[in-house]
Each structure stands twice: as C-alpha cells, then as structure tokens.
Amino acid sequence: MGAITSSMAAKFAFFPPNPPSYAVAVDELSGKLKMMGVTARENVDVLKVCTKRGNSIVAMYIRNPSASLTVLFSHGNATDLGQMYDWFSQLSHDLRLNLLCYDYSGYGHSSGKPSEQNTYADIEAAYKCLVEMYGAKEEDIILYGQSLGSGPTTDLATRLPNLRAVILHSPILSGLRVMYPVKRTYWFDIYKNIDKIPLVSCPVLVIHGTADDVVDCSHGKQLWEHCKQKYEPLWIKGGNHCNLELYPQYIKHLKKFIAAIEKSSHQKTGTVPVPDQLDRPRSSTDFREKPRISMDLRENLRRSIDLKEKHRSSTDHKVKSRAGPDKKDKSRKSIDRYEKACNGAEIPEKARTSIDRFGDMVRSVGLCNIDCFRPSATHA
Template sequence: MYLIFQRILTGLFKLLSVIRCLRSTIVQYVAFNPPEVGYLIRNRNEVIKTITLSPMQEERSRTLDEPQSPLIQVKQPIRQSHQLTKEHLSIISPRIKYYNTLQSAEYKQQLRNPKNQDQYPSQEFNFISNELKAMEIDNNPGLPISSYVLESKSGNLIASIYIEFQNSEQIILYSHGNSTDIGLMFDTYVDIVMECKINLFSYDYSGYGQSTGYPTDINLLYDIESAYIFLVDQLQFEPRNIIIYGYSIGSGPSTNLASRHDVGGLIIHSGLSSGLRVIDPTIDHTSYNDIFPNLDYIVDVTAPVYLLHGGADSMINVVHAEQLAQNAHHLFSVWLVENGGHGDIDSQWKELYFKRLQRFLQYCQTAYVVRPQQKQNKRTTKHIYDECNFDKEIFQISLLEM
C-alpha cells in the first residue's frame, strides 16, 4: 500500500512539473521550510549595542530598504552568543576585537577583506534573543566574524557569515540543512573552525534568514554560485582550498557546484541522491524535473568526496549515501554511523566526527585535481538544471541601510 502511495506522489510531481511555474511553487512549499529568523546583520561602522526591536510588520523583500527594519518575522527562538573557552583561545594568536569603523588600518591589515574594502564593507553579525534584542558578538577576540550580503543572479540578496581562522589557507563553504539558518548554526560553525583550524563561510538560501526572495532549487543553485565566486574573486581563496560541505538539503547545491567548478573537496553529510528518491529510493531513472539529482551530478565531481550518513536516519534513508558512493569517481571515504540519525552525528559522535573531518581536510591538501577544460559529460540524463547558466554569474555586495 505504501509503495503505491510512493508511486502516486512521484507520478503526480512529474505530471504537474510540466508547467514550469507550477513546479517552482510545488518545490517552494513542499521541499523547503524556512525557520524564524534568529540573527541580525548591521553595518560595522555603526555603533552596535544591545537594542530592543519590534516585530517586522512588512514583507521580507522590503525590509532591506527600511531604515529601522529589524529583519525578523515573528517570535524568535532563544539564542545566546557563543562563549569561547580558554582552551580555544590558547591555540590561536591573539586577534583584534571589533572596530566600529572601517577606517581602522589595524583592522584592515589583520582581517582578510575583499579587494576593495570601501566598495565591499563588512557587516556585523548579531543574534536575536527571545526578547527581540540584538546581541552583539563581542566575546570572540580570536575569531574575527564578518557578514556580507551578496546579490545572486536571481536578484535576491543573500546573507552570509565568514569566520576566519588565522594562518589557514583552506575554507569550508557550508550549505546548511532545512529548517535552520546561519544564526541557529553558529555554534556548529565555531566548533568546526576551532577543531579543524580552518576558515568557514556559510550563507542563507533565498527566503531563509535575512536573505530575500523565495526558496526554490534553482534559486539555491544561484545562491551557492554567488558564494563561491565571492570566495574566489573577493576573499582571494584558491579553488583548491575551497571545501564544499553540504548537509541534508544543502547537499543539492553543493554537489551541483562541485560538478561544475574546481574545488578542493566535497563533503555530503546526510545528503540525498535526489528529491524524488527521498519519497521512493527505488527509482531507477532520474526524472527531468527531479529536484537536486545529486546521483547524476556527482559523476562529474573530480574532487575527493567524503560521505557520512546515519544508519538510522528516518528522514533521508541511508541508501542515499550508498547510491551516491557508487557514482562517485574520487571517493575518499563513506562513514555510515550504525545508530546515527539525521542530525546527531556531529554531536553524539563528536570526537570521531572531527577526527574523520580533519583527516579528509588534510587529504584534500594533496589530492587536488584540475578539472579538464573540455570534459566529456558522463551523465546520460538531462535535467532542468542543464538549461540554467551558472558559470557567468555577476553579483554585487549590497549594504544594509538600517
């Protein structure tokens, strides 16, 4: 009976997806679940103290032009600013604290900035508490934190966070899962930076956090494209030092990006082989209208691939990791955690999680492969993504006038 229900759902999606606009609407409301916004971004050159905010009354797309907009929607989850331990601070050189102006020469010298700091200024990243107050992150002297707002090809403004670790040339481009944003993921990001001694850049998908627009699979591909180009062209990271990390639904844009660009490595954490296979893992042929067909795009990934998945994952079955492993040409390792769930591997198996992650990052430093200029496409299935041009992305950095 359940098998029949699966077939009906997948068949209905394929039928309705014939109409492009209808497909986008279905994907937006079925596949994505943006949470309540848990953070605030303000210009670094403003005086940023704890302030009381009122709930947002207007549409998200208009908030970036409103002087007093809190950029939040409704009641916010409880968040606390991250506390670094003495052990953390002892392993890195003393760094500067935040400055309230972009004119500080010391700040410009010590924090990696885009080519033109006047044109691409940093932003402040703040949490939103349950009392609707913005809390400045002023207790991280060893971890300079910047936030940038990118404009993707879709025209949406994409909020991002950049956490720097001194003397590290590698950086993780992290695409988070569903039902979260970069504010809720902050503690996880700091743990990765401190344990792996690596830079980290993450962004919110269109319609998530403070990013404008609506979430669709196509928009997510545009979002991560803007992030990647920003890392290469503005933050000056070499492609070989950019490690793509996709968790859950973030495995979609991550795998697609790694299949088209030179990157240092690809990490798929609790990822999916394709959207329709989440409903029915037994699907043999990938539909033209399927969402995030990672199973087909991972064939074109020339970088090392590291897969980790929970054996007891009730949201995305472990068979997805097995399918992806079979199609990966440069597979580093597959870690199937026997009793692991969808979102507890990095917490319940924390020590082993970081040990394996560190090993993969070290391997990526010596296993870089340059993508051939004219590479034969091994995929036999054509997807709707093939009609989109992601390689000639043009983006801007936009100031938040608040």
C-alpha cells in the same frame, strides 16, 4: 514548465525558520554589518551578497589564521545562520579551516523566496564572493553540503573541475527519492544528485547515520558508489539525521580527511576563469532539454543521404530501376520520422501524463507530508 516545478518544489521542500533567529545591523563604529543575537567574534565577517537572480543573501566568513583550505558550507533545512553560528565557529577552529556559510534566499535575512534554482544562484554568489573578496583559489576550496544543502553543493561541484574536495553530510539522492523509492529520474524531481555525482571530478567524502529515519542511509551509500574519486566514507552506527556531529568519530574522520586532502598533490589544469565556469549550462537533467548531440546525428544522417544521392546521380540514369523512387520516398519518410522524434513531437502528451501523476502524488501525500524537509528543533 520550470515555473511549475519550482513552485511545487518550494511547497514541498523549504521550511525557513520564522522568525529568523538573528538580525543584521550596521556597526556604528566600523560601518560594517554585524549579526545581532549571537556572540560577536573578531574573526567573523557578516556580508550581504547579490545573486544573479536579484536576491540579496546573508553570508558569514570565519577566518582561521592556521588555515590553508577554505570550506563553503551549505546548511540543511529549517535552520539559519543564527542557529548554526556557534557550531560553524567551532568547526572552523577544530578543522583549522576558513569557512564561508550563507543563508538561502528566503532564509534568515536573505531576500527572495526559497526555490531550487535560487539555491543554485545562492551558492554561485557565495563562491564568487569567496574567490573575489577573499582571494580563495578553486583548488583550495572544499564544498560541504548538509542534507538539503547537498543539492546546490553537488550541482556547483559538477562545474568546478579544479575543486579540492566535496563533503556530503546526510545527503539526498533527489527530492522525490526521499519520499518514494523510484528507480529513475523524473523531470519534475528536484536536486538530482544521483545523476550529477558522477560528474564531480574531485575526492568526495560521504557521511551518513545508519539510523537516519529522515533520509535513509541508502542515499549516502548510493551516492558514494557513483563517485569518481571515492574517499573512505563514514557510516555512523546509530546516528540519526540531526546528531552526527555529536559522535566523536565525526570530527575525527573529518580531521583525517582534511589532513589527507592537504597532503595530496592537487593537479592544476591551468587558469581558472571563474565566471565562465559558473555560466556553463547546467545538466539537462534539471530541465527537459533534448541533448544537442541529437542535432549532430541528424546532420550526419543528412550527409549520408546526400552522399547516397550523389552516388546515384553519378551512375547511368537510364539504368535506374523503378524501385528507386520508392526507396527514396521510404528514406525520406524515415528521415521525417527521425526529425519528428528529435523535435519531441510526442513529448507534450508524455508531459501532461507526468503532471497528472505528480498532481495525484501531491493530493495523496499532502503539501507538508515529507519528513526529510520538515522543521525540527535542531538543524536538518
């Protein structure tokens, strides 16, 4: 079932630039990787990072000598590191931050194919690189997700309790909600940010344009409303999906946010075992898993039944009423029904209905009829 979801999501959501806007080569003098087709800078490292799903992604680390914090940036759709190179460098300079950015699997010169699960593995690999290679601490890292990048950003943020902050730039509630104003989350949906954002414990800044005709501004507003720690949002009047950084209030508000984050006294909860945190199971909203608490409920129910049985056995057996066996049979039947429900006996029929409905949606919409994820001249 996960493979079906991943395959359909890939057809809908991902449009890597083809051909890539840059090339990667080994510098003959230093032996280090370098990016071809862009202006070389001494403070930029080009890396290849392996993910747990077997892909090798291209990443770029930009040093700023004045930085006390580091941004892990997940870019939007239909772009790659070559197209974002100059803007990333300017952003690092203006905000006085170190910045690590990366290309998703299948983007730029990263290997593999784009998929929701691959992007989760991609950002995890980039985060581990940031911690293990550059010595960044979780409490000094800000996750920045733009448009499509809000998906892996929000997902990772739910599993990093000591994270310094999160920035969501033109974010999506979920993939399906970009196309249809649905009120609930379906199993085949991708990037379920609306379900995950309440699990993010650090301050969150949301930036969205009021005239965004790709991802409506209501997406950003609903996500902000569901945040635990809300920072003053930025709704850029007249701003569209791909031009928010051109407005002067964009960089001004970001500087204000960074200054507030730097001054805030971050609460440290002790040691931070990075591998353990990243290996935690993802929310069951990503897959149609039954919550484990249902097993506990079943055990509790069994215990209560056992106690009742023991209580009955301690009484005079001769005084038992004839209705006793009938009640016992009824209770067993109710337990059987409960166990049947817990084991999801009726789920396959519901799943088939969902697949049929999703198939109808695919046929009616067409594989590329999603403005949110269509390629554009500028980054999405």
